[in-house]
Amino acid sequence: MSYTIFEDGHISSPMGYRSTGVSCGLKGSGKSRDLALIYSQHPCTAAAMFSNSATTAAPIFFDQAVLSRNRDNIRAVLINAGQANTGTGQSGLNDAIEMAKIVADELEIPRDGVLLMSTGVIGVPLPMERIRIGIRRAISELDSGGGKRAAIAILTTDARPKERVYRVQLGEGQRITLAGMAKGTRMIHPRLATLLCMVTTDLAINERLLQQSLQQSVAQSFAQLSIDGDTSPNDAVMILANGAADGPPIVDVNSLEYGVWQEALNALTADLAQQVLRDAASAGKVIQIVVRGARDMVSARHVAETVARSASLQRICAQGTPDWGTLLAAVGASGVDLRPDLLELRIDNLLLMHEGIPTAFNQQIALQLFSGPEINFTVDLHLGSDTATMWTCTRYGD
Numbered sequence: 001m002s003y004t005i006f007e008d009g010h011i012s013s014p015m016g017y018r019s020t021g022v023s024c025g026l027k028g029s030g031k032s033r034d035l036a037l038i039y040s041q042h043p044c045t046a047a048a049m050f051s052n053s054a055t056t057a058a059p060i061f062f063d064q065a066v067l068s069r070n071r072d073n074i075r076a077v078l079i080n081a082g083q084a085n086t087g088t089g090q091s092g093l094n095d096a097i098e099m100a101k102i103v104a105d106e107l108e109i110p111r112d113g114v115l116l117m118s119t120g121v122i123g124v125p126l127p128m129e130r131i132r133i134g135i136r137r138a139i140s141e142l143d144s145g146g147g148k149r150a151a152i153a154i155l156t157t158d159a160r161p162k163e164r165v166y167r168v169q170l171g172e173g174q175r176i177t178l179a180g181m182a183k184g185t186r187m188i189h190p191r192l193a194t195l196l197c198m199v200t201t202d203l204a205i206n207e208r209l210l211q212q213s214l215q216q217s218v219a220q221s222f223a224q225l226s227i228d229g230d231t232s233p234n235d236a237v238m239i240l241a242n243g244a245a246d247g248p249p250i251v252d253v254n255s256l257e258y259g260v261w262q263e264a265l266n267a268l269t270a271d272l273a274q275q276v277l278r279d280a281a282s283a284g285k286v287i288q289i290v291v292r293g294a295r296d297m298v299s300a301r302h303v304a305e306t307v308a309r310s311a312s313l314q315r316i317c318a319q320g321t322p323d324w325g326t327l328l329a330a331v332g333a334s335g336v337d338l339r340p341d342l343l344e345l346r347i348d349n350l351l352l353m354h355e356g357i358p359t360a361f362n363q364q365i366a367l368q369l370f371s372g373p374e375i376n377f378t379v380d381l382h383l384g385s386d387t388a389t390m391w392t393c394t395r396y397g398d
Contacts, residue, residue: 010147
């Protein structure tokens with residue numbers, strides 16, 4: 001492993017970044033931090049993944065337009081919490097454009113150098129007078145130690161901030177920093193990206209490889225979460241790489257440096273995804289579903305998603321009732337072509353069904369496993385070699 005945790009790190013720990021989080025009255029109380037700003041002193045290569053909801057938020061439309069013409073000179077990301085700027089029509093898009101314009105003009109950077117994220121209540125217009133004041137305050141308070149404030153400012157229903165920072169040794173004498181923060185406990189179901197996540201690094205890497213590495217990491221982390229089966233119209237995962245650390249840029253997917261980078265990014269997004277999951281679970285239970293032996297990855301993924309979205313299965317897990325028939329029902333409801341006579345089901349290492357026939361298992365052990373804080377189900381289709389994993393939880397402690 002070529003990376004170590006930077007315990008006191010935050011989103012502006014990589015070289016050349018400044019950030020903060022301020023309060024401008026977007027969450028109602030007027031006291032909570034609700035506007036975060038991340039700024040790079042150097043031009044950044046950017047990569048992003050967005051919700052594919054048909055009711056996409058105005059900031060996502062804006063970001064997609066910016067990134068279609070500029071992926072190598074991004075300088076700032078503004079994130080507001082409290083109002084999602086979704087379902088707000090043309091006026092919401094106009095507000096997004098104005099927010100980016102104020103940031104660009106105040107920081108004296110190109111207007112195409114600003115990206116946006118929003119989270120909060122859907123269908124509520126943004127209080128632009130407050131936001132205008134808040135943006136200018138945030139710019140005046142930018143500093144290299146402001147990452148903790150930014151991580152707090154993006155929260156809505158979350159109980160706690162979600163952050164992780166790594167020091168990464170890429171090669172001989174070349175070290176970079178990789179930082180991430182995320183928010184989300186509701187409306188989380190994988191559709192390209194999930195919830196809001198911001199990643200910064202001082203690595204130099206070309207835009208094609210950065211986008212490729214982000215997609216791989218999301219597929220192995222956030223895309224394995226299904227908290228409540230609902231996809232937010234604001235889902236976004238972004239990464240900025242400003243190249244401020246010493247060393248040549250990564251341009252070869254087969255290089256040792258790219259492999260080390262990918263390993264670290266995978267670990268970072270997986271860590272943040274688990275923080276989201278456990279915050280959503282709160283006093284409830286964490287549930288893992290592993291589907292093995294599928295004919296292809298699509299089938300494995302579809303079965304795992306169907307099981308993760310089963311309200312009946314979540315209910316019996318919340319109650320601690322060893323009614324494993326709900327697991328079988330969810331597998332069958334997936335619509336995937338399977339052989340019932342080959343099915344194998346387990347909770348942890350306890351075999352519940354073998355070759356489509358229930359087994360004589362210890363009921364007391366089953367009760368203990370269903371009553372535990374973390375429940376691990378394995379579904380083996382015995383049809384091939386592909387595997388998929390999904391994570392969910394009993395909803396909000398219910």
